[in-house]
Amino acid sequence: MLQYGDIEEYGPECLIREFCKASHKVIDYYTLNYIDRPHMIVIGYTKPDKGADCHACAPKLSFVDFIKDQNGWNLREAYINAFQSGSWGEPPVSIKVLAVGYNNIFGVVIECGYTAQGYVESYTSIQAAVAGEFREIFFGYNRA
Numbered sequence: 001m002l003q004y005g006d007i008e009e010y011g012p013e014c015l016i017r018e019f020c021k022a023s024h025k026v027i028d029y030y031t032l033n034y035i036d037r038p039h040m041i042v043i044g045y046t047k048p049d050k051g052a053d054c055h056a057c058a059p060k061l062s063f064v065d066f067i068k069d070q071n072g073w074n075l076r077e078a079y080i081n082a083f084q085s086g087s088w089g090e091p092p093v094s095i096k097v098l099a100v101g102y103n104n105i106f107g108v109v110i111e112c113g114y115t116a117q118g119y120v121e122s123y124t125s126i127q128a129a130v131a132g133e134f135r136e137i138f139f140g141y142n143r144a
Contacts, residue, residue: 016045019128024062030097034104040066040073041106045091046081058084059091063129076104083127085110100128100137107137120129 024044032039045059060081066073086092094109105128113122126138 014136027091027095030085030106032097032106035102036104038068039069039076039104040068041097043095043097043100043108043127045086047089053089055087057089058086059089060084061086061091061095062099062106063106065106077129079129079134082129085112085125102128104130108134 012071027043029042042064044062063079065076067076100107107126107128110125122142124140127134
């Protein structure tokens with residue numbers, strides 16, 4: 001198992017860059033307290049190619065799951081470029097992680113909205129790793 005030590009000392013930015021060797025930027029990280037032990041989920045993203053700065057240009061999101069034991073934080077699973085979400089080459093503003101069920105599964109909650117020609121649309125999407133890949137497990141849509 002890959003050993004990373006003290007995330008609090010080195011920071012999640014260092015860990016995601018060291019692990020995937022790509023030009024990821026860290027959005028945030030979450031600590032989830034599962035039944036067996038704490039997990040830390042680091043969320044990163046890779047921007048689309050240069051020139052891809054249109055409203056439909058979404059970055060690729062990555063999620064790295066670390067588990068804590070007596071020696072520090074260890075890599076459990078990494079989902080690099082798991083799925084795309086966002087616009088103008090930037091990730092969604094409202095993105096968070098939550099525990100789903102009791103099997104050390106986490107869900108990624110994305111809430112977005114759009115306004116055009118007098119209409120306001122919003123949606124909530126929850127993605128989770130199912131059978132080794134991310135899938136949308138919930139989608140809610142509102143149009144006013």
